[in-house]
Structures are given as structure tokens and as C-alpha cells.
Amino acid sequence: MRSDPGDWDANPDLSISAFSELPSKDFGVNQHMIINQEFKEALRQILWQFRAPIRYAFAYGSGVFQQTGSAPGSNQCHPSAPAAIKNMQQGQGKMIDFIFGVSYSQHWHSLNLGQHRDHYSGLGSMGSYMVSQVQDKIGAGVYFNPYITVNGTLIKYGVVNLDTLCRDLSQWDTLYLAGRLQKPVKILRDHPKVRLANQINLLSAVRVALLLLPAEFTEFQLYSTIASMSYMGDLRMALPAEDPRKVNNIVSSQMANFRRLYAPLIENLPNVTFNDRRCTEGDWIDDPDANVRLTQDMDPVKRGNMVRRLPESFRAKLYFQYQTRYQIPRAEFDKMMKENNDTSDLVRRRQGGPFEQRIADDKNLTTEVQAAISKTIRWPSTVQSAKGLLTSGIGRTWRYLREKQDKYKNLTGWLPETPPSISPNARALTSSNCSLTVAPENDGSNILLDANENAYGPGLALNSEGALEKSTVTGTSTGASKPEIDLLGLNRYPDPHQIELKKLFCQLRNTHTHTQKDLGPENLFVGVGSDEAIDALLRCFCVPGKDKILTCPPTYGMYGVSAQVNDVEIVKVPLDVNNDFQLQPEKINEALAADPSIKMAYICSPGNPTANLIKKSDILKVLEHPTWNGVVVVDEAYIDFAPEGSSLAEWVTEWPNLVVMQTLSKAFGLAGIRLGVAFTSPPIATLLNSLKAPYNISSPTSALATAALSPTNLAVMRKYREQIIAQRNRLVQELPKIPGIGRFLGGQEANFLLVELLDKPTNEGGKPSNATALAAYEAMAEKRSVVVRFRGKELGCEGCLRITVGTEQEVTKFLQELRVVLHGILNGETIQSLRD
Missing domain, CATH: 3.40.640.10 (Type I PLP-dependent aspartate aminotransferase-like (Major domain))
Structure with missing residues (x-):
């Protein structure tokens, strides 16, 4: 299944008005998703209830495409929906979302206000001019009317000017509607210039995703990356009313539709390849088990070309970010941009230059691209959400928020103010923090030999004060042995x-x-x-x-x-x-x-x-x-x-x-x-x-x-390892000299030892004893400030303590205190606490 030939995105003509003016006969057919015919007809009948002319329309969301993990809707959602809608939604009753593309906003709202005044909030009383001004001038250029019943079906519809829609699709001004169309939707009325603009949008989404992905990746990773773009910077995703698994739910349930949408475009990109022989078969796109992997060429020249071909408005934001990152003086940057610009409005330079190649090869490219996406989305989506109070009215806005919260409640099972229902599996767990508390205050005198940590410290070249040698840890250090922690970059x-x-x-x-x-x-x-x-x-x-x-x-x-x-x-x-x-x-x-x-x-x-x-x-x-x-x-x-x-x-x-x-x-x-x-x-x-x-x-x-x-710090690690092994060997030699110590079990290839404690000395016929081991474990921790780990309840480990190898001083202290404690336990004496 091949896409259309030719470099059609180099100089798109968005003034076309006929499908015959598209680059080829089948251009953009990948945008049309296959759904149940009766359901599609029921959606189209909804459009016919509007006398105002709708030039382009699509339906989207969970009311149209089933999503895994999504919360069920209400059976009472639709007052009297057609059977096709009820059957398709399987009784879940979810509001259906539409976008209507119109030629002239004010004229359309004038006609629609005359027919459907009840669709509008109080803003409608101010006339079509004010409605169209709110639509076009505030937020992302969309006017939403939610909770509208048409043909017995509850819908939400957004109205957008076709020019605004095409500009967002081709330039990524706001990514508000472009982001929606980067996921499968059901187009109900098509328009040639929107089809052309959306094909540019889809190709741009693939290019940006490739910049965010490594050399090898899966289809699921690719489509998840694309689907997640429109949610970056959207403040609604931070609210407890949104499902954090939204992207995963969308992609998991619509892999075939994502493949139908993007595979024809990917097949014609020169720098990315499907790595599966099944992709040569004609019907592989409909194979749910294909699980295809892809490979992309990471050559900076080719990736620089992708940077150059990003949507113009979005590309400008990315360039500006790199001007700041590279600290390019403004005059020099403006000169470079002027030389970098397209020679005219009719010819677009397709090849990236040194600046684009430098961007493509930057190790922080992923962070910068994500930041540019967030900046593109954040303000328009925030203002658009606030605009909802005007366009929907307080009552409908409150209903929308309440239903979002109910949906989230169904997803999570409980809200913070409600007692949680804990699964039996989780309820049966005990905390993994199983060591005893050695003291209310830890002043550094406690010997911690319970967690198998490296007692000599991190395997890093540190000075006597515990700081990195010749390093300020600000990102200004040089040399692979010094961590380059960019404190100024922690906002990314x-x-x-x-x-x-x-x-x-x-x-x-x-x-x-x-x-x-x-x-x-x-x-x-x-x-x-x-x-x-x-x-x-x-x-x-x-x-x-x-x-x-x-x-x-x-x-x-x-x-x-x-x-x-x-x-x-x-x-x-x-x-x-x-x-x-x-x-x-x-x-x-x-x-x-x-x-x-x-x-x-x-x-x-x-x-x-x-x-x-x-x-x-x-x-x-x-x-x-x-x-x-x-x-x-x-x-x-x-x-x-x-x-x-x-x-x-x-x-x-x-x-x-x-x-x-x-x-x-x-x-x-x-x-x-x-x-x-x-x-x-x-x-x-x-x-x-x-x-x-x-x-x-x-x-x-x-x-x-x-x-x-790094080699320098690996040498430090190996030095500490040798010191640990030396102390491990010392414990092997010294522990058997303490009365009440039995055998070493297992091996000696770790930084700890498993050793038996006996109910009496070996020469008196002592046997492994959990009572002795547990008493020693508790006394060492609570009275002598030395913590080890009791392991007597594990299979084959009766009477055992697991002892982490410490420093030379810690091992000396441990041997001393264990001798005192075991003597007291075996002779029935009270063990004095060091803190008394």
C-alpha cells in the first residue's frame, strides 16, 4: 500500500477547491477510517439536522472508537439514539464529539442561531458577530457547544473556520485540532484543501516522532509518541479528572487504524524502514498480530532535513530555543535566519543546513522538541478551556467537569475523599523495610550491615570532604569521570x-x-x-x-x-x-x-x-x-x-x-x-x-x-571491591573464633555472608537456632547499634544471619559487639545497651 508520489508537501496549494486538484486520485485516502456502515449513516444523519452549511466534518473520541481501559458511559446518556449508535456503543452511552469546518464563521453562526438558539449559552443573545469573534479571536479558534441532543443523540460539536483549521494542520499554530487529527477520526464530510493540509499534518507528526525516537523502535512506540504529542503542555492532563493512561488506551485499541493512517506515509520516507517481511504482503496493515519493528537512519544530514521540513510555525519555536541554548547573539541569529529562509513564498528550501544538522545531532533534541510542543499547546489549550465558560455556560461547564470526575472515579475505583478499596493482593503485602530502627536519631555511629550496600561509598573519585574532585557539579565540569549535572537544565x-x-x-x-x-x-x-x-x-x-x-x-x-x-x-x-x-x-x-x-x-x-x-x-x-x-x-x-x-x-x-x-x-x-x-x-x-x-x-x-x-571511576569501584573482598576474607577467618558461631552457608561471591548461630558453642554440640539468631539480631540493633539481617525463616537457613561486609573499622566493631552479645545470650546474661 503506497502513498502518493511526488514531493507534494514542498509547496502545497491550500487554495484548491476540487478533489481533482489534489496530487493524485487516491491522495489522502489513508485518512478515512472504516467503521460500521449503519453507524456511519447515523452520524451523517446528525449532520443533516444543521441547515447552516458544513463544509468539512469529522467525529472522534471514545464515542466513535472503542478504547481499552476507558470508563463506561451512562446508559441514560442518549435520550433516544438510533439503534446503530446504541449497538456500536454497546449500551455504554457516550457523548459523540464532532468538529464542523465552515467557510464563514459569522454567517454560519447566524444561520445556526436562527435554527438552534438552544444550542448556545447566554453569549448567543449577543448575536452571531460576537459569537464568531469569540470563536476566531480567543484560544484555538474553535467554538464548542456541548451536551446538545440531535436525533435523540447527545453530542458536542466544535465549529472552526476552514482557513484556521488548515493553518493549524499545515503550520502547527496551536496543535489543537491538528493534534486531534493526528489520531484516527471518522471523516463524514471531506474537503480537498483540508485533506491536503491534514496529509501535511500527518507527515509532520511522523517526522517529529522520529526525532523523538531512537534508531530502532516498535510501531506501538511510534504511534504512542504521535498520540501523546497533543497532550504535551495541555494543563487538563494534570487534573485528577483526566485518565493518565489515555494515550495507551487510544493506541492499544486502534493499532489497525493508526497503521492505516500512517503506514502509507512511512513507506515513502527515505530514512525509515519497516523491519518485517510481512510488510511486503498486501493485507499486512489489517493484521493485528503484525507487531512490526522499524529502523531509522540517525545520520545528522538526513535528520537535519527532517528538522528543516517541520511545520513553519513550530520550526520557528524550535529554532528560537536553540538560539538560547547555543547562546547565539540575536543579530547573528537574525542574519542566519534570513539566509536560512525560503527564497520566496513559492519555493521552499527542503534541505537542512549546518544549523539544522547541529540541532538534529544535539543530545538534548528530545527535550527541546518536547518543550516546543508544550509551548505550542499550553497557552491556546488553556485559553480554549477557559473560553468554555463563555461558550458553554456555567451549567454545561459544571456538568462537563462533574462527568469528567465521575469518569475518573470509575477508572480509579475511588476518589481521594472516599475510603479506598484495596485489592487482596496488595492488602496481604508487608513493608519491604524490614530492618529494625536502630535509634531515634542516627548520628553516624550506627553500623549498618543489613542492606548489602557498599560500605566504602560510591564508586566515584571523591576528595576527603566527600566532594567530586575538581568538580563543581554545575554542568561546567569536563571529563567523563565527573558527572555533568546541568542544574540549569533540571526544568527539562x-x-x-x-x-x-x-x-x-x-x-x-x-x-x-x-x-x-x-x-x-x-x-x-x-x-x-x-x-x-x-x-x-x-x-x-x-x-x-x-x-x-x-x-x-x-x-x-x-x-x-x-x-x-x-x-x-x-x-x-x-x-x-x-x-x-x-x-x-x-x-x-x-x-x-x-x-x-x-x-x-x-x-x-x-x-x-x-x-x-x-x-x-x-x-x-x-x-x-x-x-x-x-x-x-x-x-x-x-x-x-x-x-x-x-x-x-x-x-x-x-x-x-x-x-x-x-x-x-x-x-x-x-x-x-x-x-x-x-x-x-x-x-x-x-x-x-x-x-x-x-x-x-x-x-x-x-x-x-x-x-x-568511566575508566577513572571504574578504577575506584574496583579498589573498593578489593577492600570489601579483603574484609570478607577477614570475617571468614574471624567469625568461627566466636563461641556460638556455626557454619558459613552458600558461597562467598557477594559482599555479604550467610552464617549460622548456634544454641551453644560448637564444642558443646551446638545446633543452628532461630531463637539465638533472632535474639542476637535484636540485641545487636537495639542495644549495640549494629544492624544485620535475620534470615532464619527462609528455606535451609535456620539460625542464620546475613551480614553485609563493612569497612575495616565496621568489621572490627561488629566482631567485638557480636562476641559480647552471643556471650550474653548463651550464658543467660543481660546485654547492656550502649545508649544506657
Whole structure:
């Protein structure tokens, strides 16, 4: 399905009045959505009830196209709607929205006031001149009459001058109506110049979306980016009456319509390609399972051409922003713009020059484009909303706001003033903050060995005062080892793609220990700690109440927490407690073969709380399962404490169903910035990136993570790691000397140890005791200001404490206090509090 040939958007003639004057016979047919014929006829009959001439008209919104996740309407919405409308809306009764394009605003309102005075608020009594002035001069140039009953159907219709509409479509003056037409609508009356202007609008939407997207992306990402544009800067989206999932609902339920709208245009762009053989088939556009991926050329010259071809009004805003960013003097900028301008009104320069190419190659392009969109939309949409009080009247405006609030209530289940109805899964959860409070005031004297943090601090080159060496942290620092945190830029949203950061992670893990293939940014998801990836994977692959995951206890608790929140059952195949907590791949494979509803298997390596590295050969056995078609997730949070080359991250280039999670919280000492990554195959990475919250990685987090992966700071991390390993070895040597200490369980490939506490000394026949371990845990925290983690209730861990390796001074203090506490417990003595 090809679009029209020729460079028709270079010099469009918006004065045309006949369809024969369009560039080709089938030009713009992609704009016409296919809907039920009886429903379409019922919508057209509504138009025939207006004697004032409507030159162009379309219906849009959830009253026309079903949306997933949208709140149901009222059965009493339409007084006596035709059966076709009732059937199409499936009894939900949603008001139908229309836009009417007219040639002369005052003349149209004069005729309509004569026929339908009841459609207007009190403003109508001031005559058609005042109504048309309010329409054309205030806001986005649209006059809305809501809650109007026509043919027994409740509708809202907006009236706009055709010239105003075409100007917004071609120049993006306000993006108010252009944004609506960037999503599927049902055109009921067409006009040649509007069809031409809207085709320009659609092509511009694709170009802007491409500037916002990375080199590879999915159709869903593309259409979501386009659909979200018209909501950027719209203050209504910040109100509790709007559904925050609006864009996702629109795109999810209308993929075929979005494809019909945009695919013919995309197929003819020289810098973007569909990466699916099905796209060569004639009917692929109607295939709901196509799930097509796309690739775009990131060459600055080609992207500079896209910048040059943006709508003129919008392009001017973007240029002005870059004048400010690049600090170009106004006189020099004006001269450059004059040289850059089109040579005449009849000829438009199509190729971008050095300025456009510099913009296209700017790392902050996404932020600047989004800012330009927000500036375009914010003021007109805000004024348009305020204008509603004049055009709709107080009564209808209040009804509109109340129904919006009711709609939001139906979506969320409850409003803030109403007691919340909590799901049973959420109610059953307990807080993950499971360490004891060591003191009302934390003056720095407490020894925190409970959360497996890096006791030596962040893996950054800091001076003795804890500041970055030779860095002001203002964005003026140079050198990759110093975080470039642009404080003046914190008013902008961060980079949503984090390509440069992903490249650094790839460089770190491309060791070629397990494969000669290289990881690339397309293999990565970057999230808020590893926990975001854990949750996103569950939401991606598991149907609530139906699918299951497999875990290997004792293991990290967040797998279970996320599964419970998402209503996903857990199948447990324990680690081998008699073999240093190693994996049991044969039993895992038996469970996977027996239950096809298991969609993921979580393997923690090195384990938590077991600290042991899982054998690569055992993981391979699970990956090679002959019949199971699920995802294997290997959690490598502590991998940098294991021997060099232990990470299986690069293995995802060989195994498309493998996910390897890592974090900067442990060896890198950056738990405070909450950054984790998931290495996986490009299709899974795309799914995870589609599910993530927008802008999930803050600018400071990205800057600090980027600095941490520089050679200078990697050396700092490795130095701290060696010191931790030295203290770990010291604990292994010294702990058994304390009466009441039993065996070390698991392994020694993490920054913590799992150790047994006994009911009496080893030489007296002591056995692992939860009573002893719990008493020691509480006494250490409450009386000696040393916090560790009690793990005695986990499988195979009776009587165990998990002890994070601290600094040399912290380890000395810990050994001293544990000796005192265990002596007191085993001899029935009262343990003195250090705070008494």
C-alpha cells in the first residue's frame, strides 16, 4: 500500500477547491477510517439536522472508537439514539464529539442561531458577530457547544473556520485540532484543501516522532509518541479528572487504524524502514498480530532535513530555543535566519543546513522538541478551556467537569475523599523495610550491615570532604569521570532513551568471555533499580490470575512481592540445601514441562541470601529446555564481587529468551540513585521500554551513572571491591573464633555472608537456632547499634544471619559487639545497651 508520489508537501496549494486538484486520485485516502456502515449513516444523519452549511466534518473520541481501559458511559446518556449508535456503543452511552469546518464563521453562526438558539449559552443573545469573534479571536479558534441532543443523540460539536483549521494542520499554530487529527477520526464530510493540509499534518507528526525516537523502535512506540504529542503542555492532563493512561488506551485499541493512517506515509520516507517481511504482503496493515519493528537512519544530514521540513510555525519555536541554548547573539541569529529562509513564498528550501544538522545531532533534541510542543499547546489549550465558560455556560461547564470526575472515579475505583478499596493482593503485602530502627536519631555511629550496600561509598573519585574532585557539579565540569549535572537544565524532562548510558553498560559487559558477539543499546532496558525490571517483566509476560513464575528459594524477596501485586502465582523449586544452595536444573525442567502456564524462571546468581554463583552449565540446561517457551531471568545484582568473567550479560546475544539483570546499587556503591539494567534480546528490550513510565531515569541519575562507568571511576569501584573482598576474607577467618558461631552457608561471591548461630558453642554440640539468631539480631540493633539481617525463616537457613561486609573499622566493631552479645545470650546474661 503506497502513498502518493511526488514531493507534494514542498509547496502545497491550500487554495484548491476540487478533489481533482489534489496530487493524485487516491491522495489522502489513508485518512478515512472504516467503521460500521449503519453507524456511519447515523452520524451523517446528525449532520443533516444543521441547515447552516458544513463544509468539512469529522467525529472522534471514545464515542466513535472503542478504547481499552476507558470508563463506561451512562446508559441514560442518549435520550433516544438510533439503534446503530446504541449497538456500536454497546449500551455504554457516550457523548459523540464532532468538529464542523465552515467557510464563514459569522454567517454560519447566524444561520445556526436562527435554527438552534438552544444550542448556545447566554453569549448567543449577543448575536452571531460576537459569537464568531469569540470563536476566531480567543484560544484555538474553535467554538464548542456541548451536551446538545440531535436525533435523540447527545453530542458536542466544535465549529472552526476552514482557513484556521488548515493553518493549524499545515503550520502547527496551536496543535489543537491538528493534534486531534493526528489520531484516527471518522471523516463524514471531506474537503480537498483540508485533506491536503491534514496529509501535511500527518507527515509532520511522523517526522517529529522520529526525532523523538531512537534508531530502532516498535510501531506501538511510534504511534504512542504521535498520540501523546497533543497532550504535551495541555494543563487538563494534570487534573485528577483526566485518565493518565489515555494515550495507551487510544493506541492499544486502534493499532489497525493508526497503521492505516500512517503506514502509507512511512513507506515513502527515505530514512525509515519497516523491519518485517510481512510488510511486503498486501493485507499486512489489517493484521493485528503484525507487531512490526522499524529502523531509522540517525545520520545528522538526513535528520537535519527532517528538522528543516517541520511545520513553519513550530520550526520557528524550535529554532528560537536553540538560539538560547547555543547562546547565539540575536543579530547573528537574525542574519542566519534570513539566509536560512525560503527564497520566496513559492519555493521552499527542503534541505537542512549546518544549523539544522547541529540541532538534529544535539543530545538534548528530545527535550527541546518536547518543550516546543508544550509551548505550542499550553497557552491556546488553556485559553480554549477557559473560553468554555463563555461558550458553554456555567451549567454545561459544571456538568462537563462533574462527568469528567465521575469518569475518573470509575477508572480509579475511588476518589481521594472516599475510603479506598484495596485489592487482596496488595492488602496481604508487608513493608519491604524490614530492618529494625536502630535509634531515634542516627548520628553516624550506627553500623549498618543489613542492606548489602557498599560500605566504602560510591564508586566515584571523591576528595576527603566527600566532594567530586575538581568538580563543581554545575554542568561546567569536563571529563567523563565527573558527572555533568546541568542544574540549569533540571526544568527539562530527562532523556527518555538513555542511549549513551546504555553504550557504556555494553562496553563494560562486552568481555567476549561467553560469546564473540557484542551487546548494543538495543539489548538494554534501564530502570529504577532492578525492581522496575522485575515488575515490568511480570506485566509483560504474565496474565494476572492465569500465568505463573518459577523461583528458587531461598532467594530475593521482590520476585514474590511483584508476583503477588500482579496476581501471578509462584511455583517454587528450591535450591539444593545440601549442596551449597546450587540450582537443581533437572527439577526445574520437570516443573516447566509439567506446567505450561509458567512463563518465567527467576535465578539469582550470586544468590541472595546465599551469596553463591550459580553454575553456567546449570543455567544452560534450563535455557536448552526442549519444549518450554518461556523467559529465563538471571539476577546478577552482586556479580562484580564474583570472579572476573562471571557475568552472563553478553550471553543474551545467543539466547533470545534470556534476561540478565544488574544494578549500580552494590559494587558501584550507588544505591541512592536507584539505577538498574536488564540485558536481553532486542524484542524483549523493546517490550520493556514500551512498558516503562515516561522519563523513568532522572537527569542527575543518568549523569552519575555515566560518570561511574568511566575508566577513572571504574578504577575506584574496583579498589573498593578489593577492600570489601579483603574484609570478607577477614570475617571468614574471624567469625568461627566466636563461641556460638556455626557454619558459613552458600558461597562467598557477594559482599555479604550467610552464617549460622548456634544454641551453644560448637564444642558443646551446638545446633543452628532461630531463637539465638533472632535474639542476637535484636540485641545487636537495639542495644549495640549494629544492624544485620535475620534470615532464619527462609528455606535451609535456620539460625542464620546475613551480614553485609563493612569497612575495616565496621568489621572490627561488629566482631567485638557480636562476641559480647552471643556471650550474653548463651550464658543467660543481660546485654547492656550502649545508649544506657
